[in-house]
Amino acid sequence: MLLAGVFGKRNLKAIDIKITFPEEIYANRENFIKLKIVNHKKFLPGFLIKVSIKELNLSYLFPYFEKEKEAVVSIKPTRRGNFSLKEIYISSVFPFNFFVRWRKISNTFSFLVFPEPKRCKIVSITSNKIKGDKYSETFGFEGDLISIKDYEEGMPVKYIHWKASAKTEKLKVKQFSDLTSPPLIIHLEQIPIPDREEKISCATYLIVESFKKGIPVGMKIGKEFFKPSLLYKHKINLLKKLALYE
Template identity: 35%
Template sequence: MKLTTGGGLYVASTLLLGVSAVNTGNNLLFLIVAAMLAFMATTGVLGWLNIRGLTLNVHLPDEVYAGTDTFLSITLHNAKKFLPSFLIRVAVLGETTSFLLVERKRPQSGALLLSFPVRGPLQLAEASISSPFPVNFFIRATSLPIHQDCTVFPAPRPLQVPAPGGKPDAGEAAATASAGYDGELAKISDYRGGEPLKLIHWRLSAKHEVFKVKELTATAAEPLLLELDSIPGRDVEQRLSFCTFLVNRLIKGGRPVGLKLGERVIPPGSTRSHRLRLLTELGNHGKN
């Protein structure tokens, strides 16, 4: 429990009146102090009940990149008590979202924009919920388990894209992370964390609990094996970032890509699950 400025003044006033009542023996002061203590106790019980019985579901997208803003979907449930909850704040890793009203058996959804500074395994163990209800004198808080695990992929950095013949394509030298999405609209799918913001279908997203993105078609090409040690870069982290960009750029462009990490070789593939596998290997490289 945390005292607000108003709460601190209220407690100080109560103590001051209590001391005055004892020193003067004034019955009216005793009644005022008793009323103030009763009010404090009542609001305390209501505030405690307000954050009890809540459960939280957190969903991380399939693609989380180091240093890149990622939407974290949050669903708050109130299924264990008859009373609604008011003015609920949910905090994960220092970022906060608010829910004005969480009615019984009517889940409320929200989102947080998080950024993870380094690549590698990530575990979100708990979230903090708090509320100033019913009066902004005390902020009561508790923790809820969420148990979300994922791998943060290396931050992609643009690099020349190898052409089907094995040499860099001069026309691809200035490619950015948004390249490879230049085909026709294939379908609408859920946001997974790696898509450029320009592909988010904002109008359709407003009608659903999760963000919607446009998926575009692309053409296929011959397989390519990326060898991490052969990727240019000043250090391992920069090579991993370049390799992450190439994996996304090439596979999303329809070209099968494999990966060689030291003595380990992953054969080329072009499916989305294969791309996520390669990104996971890059994210966990050297972390185990």
């Protein structure tokens, strides 16, 4: 029994947990995170170590690993906003399945959950009912070629100008006159849905679907106005605003 206790304690010693979150996590949707367990011991591998995250009601068993092991696990947050994972534990029945030994991990992880996207029954993706200010861009990704510009994150890869990129050693994209769909301006407070969370979910749905369809999206939220854009960082910024809206 003494020997079992020694090995059981050593099994949980010098073990660390790392979590990698995706850029987009939505409430009440299945999302996937990367859970990595790291063994800092020089010789002894890890046996039958279970990772438990209280805030996510999540448990995952790593049967055996030497230095590190990674797993992709699903999570389903029930609300939007900031999350902090502070109650993370590792436990094991190793070596003889007589006792469960556990240890709390000191690391804290934070991430942001976007609102649940919900299809709006009263308005379509391009409806004028929630449009307000008109906004037009003089360029896009269709029509006549008017210039070559630097690549920005979120621009369609198919418009990269490979020859120009090779000459300058920087990614360049073709810029065309705009023949695409007109931009969509979302006025959050004017969406005709009484419930605030449903209103936010509707706006989230419109943003997500617009980007899928290549429609530039802008938003008026409170006193802030964000001009329409198709850049990915713009999409994330809009979703962050909705996630933290009070």
